[in-house]
Amino acid sequence: MTARLDPEHDGLAGRADDVYEALLVAHEGLSEAESAALNARLILLLLNALSDPEMALAAIATARDGKVG
């Protein structure tokens, strides 16, 4: 289930650039506070869209660990 959080997992089906670009575009022209608000809404929407509270908790823990590479 949390295999989706494995470092090897690529869930964006080859569209990583599209998604990353959309993220930057969404923040364009926003103040720092507006950007922070957008990020917060996005995180909440994604946590809900996961439809899996265990994975949501695991994702939060993984992010908190801050593991790179």
Add this chain to the structure above:
Amino acid sequence: MGRYIHKRFAYRTPPELSGAAARRYPVVIIGAGPVGLAAAIDLALHGVPVVVLDDSDRVSVGSRAICWAKRTLEIFDRLGIGERMVAKGVTWRVGRLFHGEREVYSFDLLPEAGHKMPAFINLQQYYVEEFLVERCADFPDLIDLRWNNRLVELERLDDGVIVSVETPEGAYRIEAGWLVACDGARSRTRTLLGLDFTGRVFEERFLIADVEMKADFPSERWFWFEPPFHSGESALLHKQPDDIYRIDLQLGWDADPEEEKKPERVIPRIRAIVGARPFELDWMSVYTFQCRRLDKFVHGRVIFAGDSAHIVSPFGARGGNGGIQDVDNLGWKLAAVVKGEAGAGLLASYDEERIFGADENIRHSARSTNFMTPKGGTERVFRRAVLDLAARHVFARRMVNSGRLSAPCSLAGLSLQTPAEVGGGVAPGQVCPDAPLLAPDGKNVFLLELLGQTFKWLALGQVAAPAGAGLPVVRIGEGGFADREGFARARLGWDVLYLVRPDQHVAARFLAPAAAEAVAALRRARGFAAAAEGVAA
């Protein structure tokens, strides 16, 4: 109508001061707040005589706890004042949540049909205490209620306590087998035992005010985040009987409580909510949120219940409601201990079950308080995002937290309960749900009225009830009560046997009960097997 008039209860010379021979009492209760009074009635219903000592001579000054939840009302009904409370209280079920000017959403606690008690009523604590005091008078031989009798010292014995009491006529001592400390948040008993609360104090202050006014606000709970009429973080408006409204205003940690209590500060704040309507300030207080409890509630022969054992922040109404659930859990157990009918593990299970309940209440209250008092940038940003999304997204509404209203806690998995095979119906540990029934004599009754406050087998359908265990059987179905509207079958299942505890929690559930199993479950629920099996459970 009109403002509540506090009667003074007469002090009477206690027998110890009028030359009567000293006697030992089975139970003395310290404090005649809602918890102490309810405990006295519960013990009296089990035939245990009690002495109740209270250091004042009247009921609660100020409305204090106003929101009473369905389970608490069911307990009060068992104690004999539930119908009176519902008749006097304001029944409500709709809550509205605002962010600034905007209504974000509303919720409807619409209780399903087929319950005797509503989801919630609002009723001032002084009425609840008044009804309890009057109910105590129904037990003149069992309840000895002593006003203006203050606990000052406590001596602990192996098999009891000696309590030193101060009265207007002088001091006396009284010996008891058990002491139930219901003396509130500043419990003298707790101090005398050198015990302390552990937990959290939140750096936030609230103004709480009761306002009397003629207004057409509906019987709903209105809660604002960042209210347009108040510079603080949140506000709450709730209707009580007698044209009294409860208003809570978050003030911030920097607020000076003494300054904030001055009418010239309070009145403009209220005026901003109620507009031009004439109103009178009935009562107010400034308080700090705390979520704290004792490490253990049972200390030898001294048992803590209510605010003396735990305190929570008020949003969610878990203070008063939690205390009454303590009583519900303790009454039958202490009565069984006094009568010598309890297993060794029974009183320990009060600690186990009510600490579990207190922690649940503390967890919910702490989360509400966190949501209402965001600390710093990120918490505020997330709260704002939740409130923004909540206008359209159901999941975000579930994150908005202005108080998770008191719900009965499940005792599943704790020592007294016998785990059941998976299957339909009510799991052991849950409160038995209510259902409207038809008695063989044609009268309408509710299931919880039939269960009362002693162990019962509850048999639905054809299932056999074990003979020989000496318990009364409540049967729904052929040869028993008719399931008038089908609620019993829908909520409890059919061809199933339950063992229901005196506090109406399910202790065990059987589809095909073997007599030995059922009797073992009963022994366990009476605290006999708990010590051995509790660890593994």
